[in-house]
Amino acid sequence: MSDDEFFDFCQLNADLRIERTAQHEILIMSPTGSRSGKRNARLTGQLYSWFAQHEHLGEVFDSNTGFTLPDGSVLSPDASWVSAAKWNALTPAQQDKFAPVCPEFVVELKSATDSLKTLQAKMLDYLRNGVQLAWLLNPETETAYLYRPGQSEPETVQGFDNELAGEPVLPGFRLRLSELR
Template sequence: MTLAVSSSLAEYQNELRLDLLIDMDDDAFFEFCQRNPELRFERNPDGTIIIMPLTGGKTGIRNSELSFEVVLWNRARRLGQVFDSSTGFRFPNGAMRSPDIAWISNQKWDLLTAREQEKFPPVSPEFIVELMSANDKLKQAQAKMTEYIENGVLLAWLINPKDQEAYVYRSNGSTHHITDFDQYLSGEDILPDFKFDLRLLK
């Protein structure tokens, strides 16, 4: 397969974009990802493939803290399934995204066939988290959050440890900006009774 590297790297800073000279359907893209397990890919609605960078040590620790708390909450209630950042989801607009953390209710997950569950699930998670690394661009991260909501995500958190701020996005179009980490983020009615202490990410 021949790949062409996009020249617009400055715009995406820490992402490498690949413009394929041939089109790949969802099955072909899945196989492409399986053949490159050391890399993490996303795909834009126009088919452009993005190679996502590896995280640094501090980001990895923070991701683990977040994942642990969501998994612990879910294990106690058994309301759905929790997914890590290596899981790709096919959204209604054609994009393939891999949030840092995603949660899907059992009711929604069970509607998928076994084959759909095995590959890139064609479903929008009800809840997602994106944790920014030090070099991530805020405007680019916010655009992704808007895309999530427009494609059916009900609750989304964008967390920026560098500036100790967080943004909450909801399906009704409302957003909330948290300006310090001495607070809790709430799972609201999507993850009932779930609260995350932002101080764990300092």
């Protein structure tokens, strides 16, 4: 499918969560369970609260947002942020579809049905496409994996009594992991 055909396909199947790999394989994911949805709302809410104080820096997106990354994949992180410079460089038509931009910040929140290995590979895909900070959060084990360009392995934070800091990408942002229990 072309980019436009893929976008139309997704619109016709709005009740499904659909992504596309760099090889143009279509991935269809079921909706998350209620506990995952609750956790994702709390995650996005914290990010939005930070954004409300820093609107001039960029835009925040929820899990329904697809981005066309430089490698041709279309991914929908659970939460993400794009700088104002990147967002404002897009035309309104580009903003209305799966924007051809790689967020600087993404978060993936593992649900009970997700494969940790698949999500870890996805985080590396994000980095290869230009993400500057990526967090993979696993509520089951209360483990956070922090990915940054140039690191051979992600930093691991154990325990959801901790907070994660968004510096330097998101100045002043702190994610309270305890809210994701």
